[in-house]
């Protein structure tokens with residue numbers, strides 16, 4: 001995840017920006033490809049990135065949304081079989097995160113439950129890491145990828161004390177491609 005974040009910051013803001021982010025966040029920059037790092041450090045880095053972008057919050061969402069183009073280039077096989085975001089999301093447990101765990105045995109990936117709703121799908125998310133904002137950003141990025149516009153309602157959220165997060169996603173065709 002840190003390598004992905006580095007790619008994103010460098011693509012949007014240039015090489016020196018990443019060094020500045022590491023400095024602000026007081027981080028070492030020596031990351032293995034994933035897992036085994038404190039989520040607190042990711043949160044700190046994202047805070048530093050948002051400060052650089054002049055935004056007060058929304059780091060996880062920005063990171064998630066911006067990650068999808070990188071993931072789609074690197075792992076096209078997860079994306080090409082599908083024409084809609086809903087189809088893609090329904091493969092998260094059985095294909096995407098399952099394969100991810102084969103490639104990276106240390107990966108700590110979430111399990112979702114799914115319920116089809118009119119115009120989309122509701123994702124139930126349950127994870128000790130409570131990264132529903134990252135999940136929402138990834139869903140937004142996936143919708144961009146499939147040229148759809150997504151509305152995400154979150155009637156339940158672990159960050160507000162609920163047992164799980166419920167991400168109710170409905171899709172429209174995006175006005176512009």
Ligand code: HEM
Nearest residue numbers: 034035071075100107108109110127129131135138139142
């Ligand atoms: C919209 C689609 C996706 C959603 C909503 C999603 C959601 C998430 C979330 C919320 C996490 C954080 C771990 C947790 O909450 O317990 C995570 C971890 C992860 N996801 Fe996904 N994901 C999506 C697509 C993908 C794709 C396409 C890939 C890539 C190939 C991927 C690879 C990973 C990896 C490697 C981790 C583990 C990182 C670590 O160990 O820290 N995900 N995913």
